[in-house]
Amino acid sequence: MQLTRRIEHVITMQLIRRLAWVTAGFTYLLVSLGVTVRASNAGPSCPDWPLCYGRLFSGHAYGALLEEAHNYLAGIVGILVIVLALCVLIRARQQRHLLIPALLAPALLIVQIIFGGLTVLWKSYSPVIIGHLSLAEAFFALTLTTAIMTTIPAASREPREDTFRFARLTMITSLLIYGLLLSGSYVFNSGASLACPGWPLCGAAPQWAVSLHLSDINLLHRYVAIFVGLILVATLIVAWRRRIFAPRQAWLVLAAALFFVAQAGLGAFVALPNQPVFVAILHLALATAVWGCLISAAALAARQLRAAPVSEPALALETTSGGRMLHNEIAVEKEISPWRRTLASYINLTKPHVTVLLLGTTVAAMAIAYKGLPPLGLVLATLVGGFMAAGSANCINCYIDRDIDQLMGRTQRRALPAGKVEPQQALIFGLVLAVGSFIVLSTFVNLLSAVLSFAAILFYIFVYTLGLKRRSVQNIVIGGAAGAVPVLVGWAAVTNSLSLPAIWLFAIIFYWTPPHFWALSLLIQKDYEKANVPMMPVVMGEGETRKQIFLYSLLLLGVTLVLFAMHTMGYFYLIGAVVLGGILLYMSIRLLRDQSKKWARTIFWYSNCYLAAIFAMMVIDRVIH
Incomplete structure (x- = not known):
């Protein structure tokens, strides 16, 4: 009897898996067709909704046929999603990692369909179009996640903590791609595509086409694309290094990187005044493919974590002893040159995963204060000074806390506890970064931003690390002020004041x-x-x-x-x-x-x-x- 039930379960899961992948494939086609409708301005060809001229088949021009095809494909996807949700609810309700995305997808589809109707009834109102696309991409991610969660993960010897870190990194990169997608949609729908006839720089904008405001929007999208591209490269490096443990995830991230390069190249043609319609369509279709590949890689990593749960003590043991042994084995197989090892150790002292988030808020504060993209030179100078300031605070923090870092499984592999950098050298490096950040900011930005950054370093070292961390339960509450200063630095860099x-x-x-x-x-x-x-x-x-x-x-x-x-x-x-x-x-x-x-x-x-x-x-x- 048990064998019969297992066979029935395996057959059922195979059917659900196939249905999930078919649904994900049709969803990608739906998103691509929706882009085609928008790029060809076919939406207004049907003045009413959900029918077209009150008929199921209007028999009107090419634009109306495109809009109708999009509506009918949405209907097919809706049926598939509902059937998939019912199958999972009936046959796999105990698998919450599969049940949650499967049930969320129909709910999100309903909201997306409403937005689709509003784009027609409100005559392609730009915020509604962007909202429609954002929901469509989120819906695509849910269908992909559902399909991934039906797969059986391969066994892996990778430490659980490393898998979790990769899943987190890939998800962050996915969300950045998602933001890039939406910003690209805004560029297209606001008419800013023609604001910068040159590429990769803006060039001389034609007076008949755009305003300075639109060119700022276009340039901001391009700079965001460069930043996201660099994050994607970092994600690819991490994925490729762990391909021995998770080859499918590595190949998915590689595919995402290749799609990103291709769609970035097409971005040059989108800037042309008379570019073919298919260029804009392919540009966003490839961006959606990048998004899909990264979501799939993150979901696979999450599935891998779900497949092999361990207790907290086992996790600590694995990430300290077993994890270090595995990393040592890899190091033996792949020699790293001494200068690269030293450079990596000093970068590790600056806690780059923390610093990147701080720099992101700094740039955001600059853009908010400027109401657009600040001059590139000012942005770069602020980022360099901000990185040195954050790196200095983190580096000196590592020097002070090196004794307790040796006791904690999360920090034992840092450069100082692992013996990769001498404590005195780490302290000197931190002090040099602090002085350098003040010089860079005061010289190339302004004195106020330099003073704020230096004050944040002092606060983080003396108030948080030396004063609160080992003495007060409110250490994080009060000490968190240091991490909030970068937004003040970004604001001051643009306005030379605080408001x-x-x-x-x-x-x-x-x-x-x-x-x-x-x-x-x-x-x-x-x-x-x-x-x-x-x-x-x-x-x-x-x-x-x-x-x-x-x-x-x-x-x-x-x-x-x-x-x-x-x-x-x-x-x-x-x-x-x-x-x-x-x-x-x-x-x-x-x-x-x-x-x-x-x-x-x-x-x-x-x-x-x-x-x-x-x-x-x-x-x-x-x-x-």
């Missing part, structure tokens, strides 16, 4: 910090106990920590809405802030009710994405208005 909106940007990061780091502290509570660091779970218990995460998430939502109340941000930002904050609040409620570590890990991951997304929405809102 109330800049203070509220500071407040958003300040109140974001506790939920983010307390979620992490729930995951590595035993590490903090070993190192005698008075993080909240160690001193006040997990229950109080979960409660505080909820309260700070609620407070953060309120703080983000103040920018709209001050008329600094518009309705686009308001919707984004409510949705993003609502998701964080929902997760914090689930964390209160569920005593496992699952929701703590989810909040820690999502909070990174939250900060990047809400600042991206601020930039878009300011550019739009």
